[in-house]
Amino acid sequence: MKTTYLRLTMSAAAVAVLAACGAAPVGSVSTTGAGTVPDPIPQASPASEAGLQNWIRGFRSRAISSGVSPAVYDNAMSIARYNPEVIRLDRRQAEFNRPVWEYLDSAASDSRTTKGRGLAGTYAGLLNQIENRYGVDKYIVMAIWGMESNFGGNRGKMQIIPSLATLAYDGRRGEMFSNQLIAALKIIQAGDVNPSGMLGSWAGAMGHTQFMPTSYLAYAVDFNGDGRRDIWSDDPTDSLASTAAYLKRSGWVTGLPAVVEVRLPQGFNYGQTGRSNTKSGSAWAAQGVRAIDGRSLPSGGIIAPAGQQGPAFLVTRNFMALRAYNASDNYSLGVAMLANRISGGPGIVGSFPRAAGSLTHNQKEEVQRRLNRLGYNVGEPDGAIGENTIAGIKAFQRRIGVEPDGYANTTLLKQLQDRT
Template structure:
């Protein structure tokens, strides 16, 4: 195939892939980037898991769900979950058809990154982020000092994950995960997360009725899946519980701790918007191509705002929309954000929102907004052509 066609196909796939799903193994959550918009709700009160909506949905449950749940309960008991926890957590747990609908649905077209960023880094979200940072400044700065993660980064994740707590979903996490474990696309994964959720309840961090979140099992203000909660959640207010549903100190400490454990380097930025020289080899614009900043500078890469590049020892150039859109030099802290949610668009949104919350400039260069989004069938065809 002609080299130029390979490059064209590469960038088409790069643009299509900018909304890639997060990694199951390392992500704090199971969100697709599009879920920056209001989280799909079960329309049930957090304190009424067995309410009217629950009864109407339960009528659609296969008879085998109750059999499966009883078997899973025995499995959880064998893993050390007490009978008291099993009773409080699983008695009355209902099958949720809506969870499966959301698990199996995909939009016809891949959402362009600029449309995602328009929502994720809206002026409203920037203003609210500044207000929340002012409101919780003492806590945010205390966690910044403790973990080395800038307060504006933590607040940006909070804003993107749940609109600063305005909507982190109202699905029962136990019901969502039980439904996914019974009949979802990734049953083994959901079974493990359900067991982790039971261990969280066993530890006394949260009551079953308050364990709410997204349809995918992501919980609280910054949308931790249960296994990530177990590994990274922190009691930031020293009350003996890790409560990412109500305690802002716990939310900020847990989020900062996650990024610190993911390799965040204190004192380094996540990245910077850059200009690329004429004739730049765009085949280099991917995260696995890494050079020190001075080596990129030798190729003609320059900060778009002027001055010198950040002093990264392992930096990559990314151009999420190809040669017609903005380019960025990103370092280890960008990759730490990707550990939270493994999508280019997400990490770029967090970094950009953080810059704006801190009063710095956003993205200068224009996106190619006249480009048409690719359908998922087109993405598959391009992937096959490249294989």
């Protein structure tokens, strides 16, 4: 589960850490994924390294009071070193924001679809067992695997303990990473992996489907019955099952599509869009909303990620379960579209306004600043067009008498510039 884009912030960041696992002999588990060489830790300044080691000594009492044994703490933290690379990545600013159509093109690309279809055949028996156990669409599980690690090809090779220790000590979100570090230590204590075999991305996401340590403690399962919840090895069994368990616990409803592409009628009021504005399928149908593929509409809300000029989607409770895994509409749409394509369905039928382009990060910040000046209070300008900004855009559009589709484009920016 990744995103700088931090995986945790787009999935269940507030998952409570389970009760401390029972202790296992330190070093009793062989390094998972033997043969994988961890990424080297760059040389840090003496001051940074000394600061981290001092912090590790001070953090020991907190970890122990949280249920980590002294022996596990001392053994695991013995490999911790200050990693300046993770700090650089944590503080990196995105150079550009991709428009939604480019994101979805990549998410459900032809190459990823082809690879996913092949692997769905290879693991058909396992996927059917997982679907039968948890009731989660096997193609959704496959799509998350593809989105998170390119079907296991990019699981990350950074040692998790040094990365989390560095971020907890010197990062922008120290408390959050402190909690992740304690969770990682509890995973080691449970005997699922040893410190050197716990590898993943720079921010602590691990395995085929990129679980943060707290999410692992809450949802990971030992599906193959070997006594370990192993998400680090080349075998994806436990990772795929754990992903299904996560979605099931997040409210997944068996047999319900996460996303249905819809055609909106002429004159549709875009002020109704938004995933939280849920209506029954029959209520939407009464307004003239129709599924592109002709199916009956389920209950849900309608989103139009590129405004009235782009395609529209009815999103259901299962879309919200995907957002629990990664709190991003684009991500959840990407998973649903990739799953549909892997299962043999089509891609998105509607057309995006590609020729018009999209706003740059700086232009999106300008939209937010100008909305704030007009009293819409959309929050600190950060270039991320979230719910507050969309609500502000809609309110502004109503005020000036244009369709309130909530979409930030060059037309909207010009309208704001003319009034501020």
